[in-house]
Amino acid sequence: MARSLPGLRPSVLGATDSAHIGFYDKFHRIADDHDRDFVKKYDGDLDTTLIFVSLLRISTLVSFSC
Amino acid sequence: MNHTLLKIIASSALGNIPTGADAAFPVWNGPDGTIVHVQTILYSSLSASLLAALVAMLGKQWLNRYASTELGSIIERGRRRKRKMDGMVTWKFDLVMECLPLMLQAALLLLGYALSNYLYVTNKVVASVVIGFTSFGLLFYLLIVSAATLSYDCPFQTPLSLIFRFLVRFDNEHKKCLRRFREGFSRCLNWFRRIFTWKKNRPSLRRPGVPDLFDWNGPGDGTESPAADLPGRSPVTLNWGVYKSDSDCIDWTLEKSLDADVTMAIARVIPEIVWHPGIPAAPLERFYDVLLECFDCSSRPPTVKPDLGEMAYLSARALVDMVTQRFAFVGSELMRAVLESISARHQTVGLRDYEGDSDLKSTLGIFDHILGNWESSTSMDWQNFTFTIPHHSWMSSNLLTHAIPAIQTFDSLPSDIRGFILHSLRLDPSPPAQIVADCLFMIGLLLDVQPPLNALSSPDKR
Numbered sequence: 001m002a003r004s005l006p007g008l009r010p011s012v013l014g015a016t017d018s019a020h021i022g023f024y025d026k027f028h029r030i031a032d033d034h035d036r037d038f039v040k041k042y043d044g045d046l047d048t049t050l051i052f053v054s055l056l057r058i059s060t061l062v063s064f065s066c
Numbered sequence: 067m068n069h070t071l072l073k074i075i076a077s078s079a080l081g082n083i084p085t086g087a088d089a090a091f092p093v094w095n096g097p098d099g100t101i102v103h104v105q106t107i108l109y110s111s112l113s114a115s116l117l118a119a120l121v122a123m124l125g126k127q128w129l130n131r132y133a134s135t136e137l138g139s140i141i142e143r144g145r146r147r148k149r150k151m152d153g154m155v156t157w158k159f160d161l162v163m164e165c166l167p168l169m170l171q172a173a174l175l176l177l178g179y180a181l182s183n184y185l186y187v188t189n190k191v192v193a194s195v196v197i198g199f200t201s202f203g204l205l206f207y208l209l210i211v212s213a214a215t216l217s218y219d220c221p222f223q224t225p226l227s228l229i230f231r232f233l234v235r236f237d238n239e240h241k242k243c244l245r246r247f248r249e250g251f252s253r254c255l256n257w258f259r260r261i262f263t264w265k266k267n268r269p270s271l272r273r274p275g276v277p278d279l280f281d282w283n284g285p286g287d288g289t290e291s292p293a294a295d296l297p298g299r300s301p302v303t304l305n306w307g308v309y310k311s312d313s314d315c316i317d318w319t320l321e322k323s324l325d326a327d328v329t330m331a332i333a334r335v336i337p338e339i340v341w342h343p344g345i346p347a348a349p350l351e352r353f354y355d356v357l358l359e360c361f362d363c364s365s366r367p368p369t370v371k372p373d374l375g376e377m378a379y380l381s382a383r384a385l386v387d388m389v390t391q392r393f394a395f396v397g398s399e400l401m402r403a404v405l406e407s408i409s410a411r412h413q414t415v416g417l418r419d420y421e422g423d424s425d426l427k428s429t430l431g432i433f434d435h436i437l438g439n440w441e442s443s444t445s446m447d448w449q450n451f452t453f454t455i456p457h458h459s460w461m462s463s464n465l466l467t468h469a470i471p472a473i474q475t476f477d478s479l480p481s482d483i484r485g486f487i488l489h490s491l492r493l494d495p496s497p498p499a500q501i502v503a504d505c506l507f508m509i510g511l512l513l514d515v516q517p518p519l520n521a522l523s524s525p526d527k528r
Contacts, residue, residue: 020141022331039133046166056173059177
């Protein structure tokens with residue numbers, strides 16, 4: 001019987017999506033902030049890595065030539 | 067003698083006719099051994115840095131994909147977004163990105179070693195400079211790694227020290243992983259066994275029966291419908307994955323934001339979500355705190371602060387909903403502990419007349435009763451309530467969810483639920499059909515009539 005309980009919920013409440021939309025609107029706003037920080041952090045790290053790689057490659061090639 | 071013989075054998079093996087003792091033996095005329103050694107290390111350093119460049123490039127692509135917005139409704143996008151976020155954690159994106167500099171550091175070390183080695187052979191004075199700097203750098207690195215491994219507060223954290231810390235912590239996690247693997251394996255084995263026996267005794271179907279209320283293990287992977295395996299009825303398509311991702315989103319949002327409007331939006335959406343046992347923590351304490359903030363506790367009994375009536379109603383409704391669903395689905399120990407801690411500091415709030423706001427008063431009353439184990443509190447004054455339709459239908463479905471475990475445990479309905487049924491059925495004009503259907507189901511429970519399961523779970527109970 002407990003297994004069938006979830007079937008009660010959305011139907012009884014009329015299954016309006018307005019509450020969902022209101023919530024997900026807020027969710028997206030918070031997630032945007034979070035993602036911006038997240039992407040910015042790793043993007044900066046990767047840029048540094050790429051610069052370092054190119055420096056290292058140049059120095060390796062220089063030591064090949066000597 | 068032996069050596070000469072060996073040379074002759076080697077020469078003949080190479081197809082040359084030996085004319086002298088060392089005539090046909092090939093002589094190495096390539097670069098010096100040291101040069102080969104140094105070049106090998108230099109090439110490995112170059113490859114390591116190129117590999118790091120490849121991963122860095124891929125990392126940029128991964129980040130771009132993560133940041134890209136997808137098509138679809140706002141709800142769908144939200145659920146997918148949360149799944150992407152979870153994927154980042156599950157697949158340890160952080161660790162991979164942190165490990166990328168490790169490759170570069172290894173490449174740098176190899177370069178230093180190769181240079182020192184080469185210069186040591188060529189010129190010892192020049193070599194001493196390079197060796198000095200390389201060994202100083204290595205020493206410094208080892209020092210900061212060990213310092214950062216020993217103390218997490220040390221600001222010189224490196225990927226290596228983070229990995230060391232992870233490995234130390236891994237001890238318990240590792241055991242858990244092994245246990246999970248073993249459980250998964252035995253489940254697979256059981257599954258195969260079941261298929262095998264099912265093929266053997268195909269005609270004997272399982273005996274239909276009503277599952278025990280508290281013997282519900284929840285959905286396996288979050289996608290299957292738990293009702294689907296009940297024999298004798300059509301499977302009900304409840305999308306557990308959707309409920310799971312909704313509640314994950316709510317958990318995450320609650321964690322990230324303390325804003326009042328975000329909390330209100332969450333409180334509004336909670337009654338539309340199934341808090342099944344797959345969800346680890348119900349944010350009960352948080353909502354209780356929100357509810358308390360709405361009250362002016364200086365007066366007795368506490369009263370709602372002006373302008374916070376809606377907030378109080380929404381948070382109380384969310385609390386009641388979560389508690390009821392949790393008790394209906396799992397009699398979890400954790401849940402009991404949380405509830406006990408809440409009821410220890412709870413004051414009765416549902417007695418005051420909130421300027422004729424029946425919705426708020428009845429919700430707070432039900433909340434008081436849930437914390438006071440229903441029977442111990444004073445009974446609700448249903449006759450004097452005038453509910454709004456959405457509140458009334460929420461109340462009826464919520465009480466029906468509550469009535470099922472109550473009937474199984476106490477063999478009778480709490481007096482307040484009886485009062486609610488009588489009040490709803492006596493209303494003139496009568497309430498919407500769904501509310502009446504809920505009340506009739508509760509009466510059916512009281513009369514020990516097993517409600518037909520498929521009717522109970524179908525969207526329209528009429």
